[in-house]
Structures are given as structure tokens and as C-alpha cells.
Amino acid sequence: MTIVEACESRTNSTPDFPMGWYSVERSHELAIGEVKPVQAFDRELVLYRTRSGNVALQDAFCPHLGAHLGHEGRVIGETIRCPFHGWQFSAEDGKCSHIPYCDEIPERAQLRTWHVQEKNGEIYVWFHPENTAPQWALPDLPELGDPKWTTPRYTEHRVPAHVQDICENSCDPVHFLYVHGSQEVPESTVTIDPDGRTMHLHSDMATTDYPNHLHATTYSPGFAMVRTTYGPDAEMIMYNSAQPVNRNETLMRWTLIVRKEIEDYAGDDVMKGIIDGLSDDYPIWANKVHKRRPVFCKGDSTLVTFRKWVRQFYLTSEDKKEIA
Ligand code: FES
Numbered sequence: 001m002t003i004v005e006a007c008e009s010r011t012n013s014t015p016d017f018p019m020g021w022y023s024v025e026r027s028h029e030l031a032i033g034e035v036k037p038v039q040a041f042d043r044e045l046v047l048y049r050t051r052s053g054n055v056a057l058q059d060a061f062c063p064h065l066g067a068h069l070g071h072e073g074r075v076i077g078e079t080i081r082c083p084f085h086g087w088q089f090s091a092e093d094g095k096c097s098h099i100p101y102c103d104e105i106p107e108r109a110q111l112r113t114w115h116v117q118e119k120n121g122e123i124y125v126w127f128h129p130e131n132t133a134p135q136w137a138l139p140d141l142p143e144l145g146d147p148k149w150t151t152p153r154y155t156e157h158r159v160p161a162h163v164q165d166i167c168e169n170s171c172d173p174v175h176f177l178y179v180h181g182s183q184e185v186p187e188s189t190v191t192i193d194p195d196g197r198t199m200h201l202h203s204d205m206a207t208t209d210y211p212n213h214l215h216a217t218t219y220s221p222g223f224a225m226v227r228t229t230y231g232p233d234a235e236m237i238m239y240n241s242a243q244p245v246n247r248n249e250t251l252m253r254w255t256l257i258v259r260k261e262i263e264d265y266a267g268d269d270v271m272k273g274i275i276d277g278l279s280d281d282y283p284i285w286a287n288k289v290h291k292r293r294p295v296f297c298k299g300d301s302t303l304v305t306f307r308k309w310v311r312q313f314y315l316t317s318e319d320k321k322e323i324a
């Protein structure tokens with residue numbers, strides 16, 4: 001008798017969100033006193049900057065009667081005030097600090113507060129399903145602000161795919177031939193640092209008009225730096241930080257800098273090329289499912305390395321078993 005497996009739905013095997021650092025906004029997009037709704041990790045969150053300049057990211061629904069603090073919530077000093085009945089919550093720990101019509105504050109009146117850090121011109125959140133303290137530090141990006149490099153060019157895209165699948169794309173040299181129209185499958189190697197966490201992809205594009213070497217450093221799924229070298233002083237760097245909106249949608253924030261020597265040749269054209277490249281991937285991502293246990297062939301070694309690497313960012317045994 002043949003046992004028929006349940007039909008594969010689009011979402012039944014999509015993993016949870018991997019732990020790590022993610023971006024939720026660019027620093028210059030959040031002024032003092034500004035309040036914004038944020039959708040990330042399938043949750044509704046509120047992001048705001050207090051009067052002293054600190055950034056807070058908290059669960060958005062007020063514990064009182066559920067108003068969304070990201071819509072008409074207001075910064076009062078170092079707190080946020082709910083638009084519905086005026087309860088105020090501390091930016092530091094989310095505790096209710098003031099109820100305008102009552103002296104007694106219920107113990108459970110508290111918002112979950114996420115760990116945020118501003119660095120490299122972005123606001124990052126440490127995501128862990130149990131909201132633990134960060135387990136590793138954000139990397140330094142020393143070329144940002146270095147006078148040898150251009151000021152950053154920014155672009156943002158909503159991509160209809162799980163953050164892990166977008167990250168996996170960079171360890172998939174074969175798709176360059178079929179999806180991006182490369183002449184050949186680039187020679188690629190994937191290595192992992194002794195810490196077990198930072199992954200490097202090295203790829204040589206020898207037969208393009210501008211032969212180059214690409215080095216992608218992935219610090220965690222959704223946080224990567226891609227350095228492309230054409231020759232001495234002819235380099236560009238793309239920082240890529242993701243905001244997983246939900247299991248099927250990810251907002252990507254890209255920051256491009258290039259050596260000033262090649263800005264006129266590489267600056268805007270490269271940005272355009274990268275955006276075009278994304279539109280190549282788009283129809284695949286929009287229609288694919290996440291394969292929890294893909295069938296790999298011998299030629300898929302970089303993908304196998306990726307799947308083994310990515311397990312460490314998950315908590316549940318089901319998500320850790322990404323490949324059999
Ligand atoms: S719902 Fe927020 S104060 Fe009532």
C-alpha cells in the first residue's frame with residue numbers, strides 16, 4: 001500500500017524566525033518624539049524615539065484594552081502614551097508609569113520591550129523567540145563613514161519570501177546561470193569561522209565584462225556584507241539587513257558604498273544592477289515554498305553547508321532538522 005503524504009501547502013513547512021540581529025528602521029528616519037508602527041516577526045510592534053534620543057521597540061497592543069500604540073501613540077518624555085485612555089509606559093522596561101485617572105497601577109500593566117541598538121546608521125533589534133539578551137554583538141562596519149568611500153546609497157525592498165530562503169540565495173551559485181543570466185556557474189566556496197556562526201562565501205566571476213571577486217560575510221540570517229573587488233581600490237560593499245515581516249514576507253534594507261575612485265562608473269549603475277537582479281529572483285520567491293527537507297544532489301555542496309549552518313539559529317527541534 002502506498003501512503004500518500006498530506007498535500008504540500010504553501011506555508012506548512014515554513015520555519016519560525018531565526019535568532020539574530022535585524023534591522024527595523026534607518027536611524028535618520030526616526031526623529032525625536034516620532035512614533036511608528038512596525039511589523040516584524042509576525043508581531044505588531046511600536047518604535048519610537050524618546051525626548052532624550054533613546055530608541056524603544058515594544059509590543060504594540062496596550063495591555064489595558066488593546067489599542068495599537070504605533071497609531072496615534074505619543075512620546076511623553078521617556079514614555080509612550082496610549083491614545084485610548086492615556087496610560088503611559090516606560091521606554092526602558094515597558095512598565096506602566098502613569099494612569100491619569102487612577103493612583104494604583106496594576107502589576108501586569110507592562111509592554112514587552114525588545115533589545116535594540118543603534119549602529120551603522122540603523123536601528124537593530126535582537127530577535128530571540130524567548131526575548132533573551134543578545135548572545136553576540138553587532139559587527140563593526142568600518143568603511144561606513146571612511147572618507148575613501150562614498151556616502152551611502154539606500155534602497156529598500158519587500159520580498160515575498162522567508163528570511164532564510166533569501167539568505168540561502170547567496171549560497172546558491174547554480175541559480176546565477178538560470179535566473180540571473182550569468183555565462184557560467186561561478187566558482188564558489190563556503191567556509192565558516194571557528195566561532196561556528198560567521199559564514200563566508202567566496203565567488204569568482206571570471207567571464208563577465210568586469211571580472212571580479214565577491215566575498216559575502218553572513219553574520220546571521222538576514223545580516224550580511226557583500227564586498228565585490230574588481231582590482232586594487234576598485235571595490236564596493238553592500239550591507240544588507242533584513243526585517244522579517246512575517247513568514248512569507250521580508251523587508252530588505254540595502255546600503256551601498258563604493259570606493260570614490262570608481263563612483264562614477266559603479267555608484268548608480270551598480271545599484272540599478274542589484275535592483276534588477278532582485279527582480280530576476282522575485283518570481284521564483286513569490287511562488288516557491290520553503291522545502292524543509294530538500295532533495296540535494298552532489299553538486300549542491302554550498303547549499304548543504306548553508307542548511308547545516310542555519311540550524312543553530314533555531315530553537316525548536318523541528319526547525320533544527322532542516323535537512324535529514
Ligand atoms: S487601551 Fe491603552 S490606555 Fe486604554
Ligand SMILES: [Fe+2]
Nearest residue numbers: 169175179281
Ligand atoms: Fe538571486
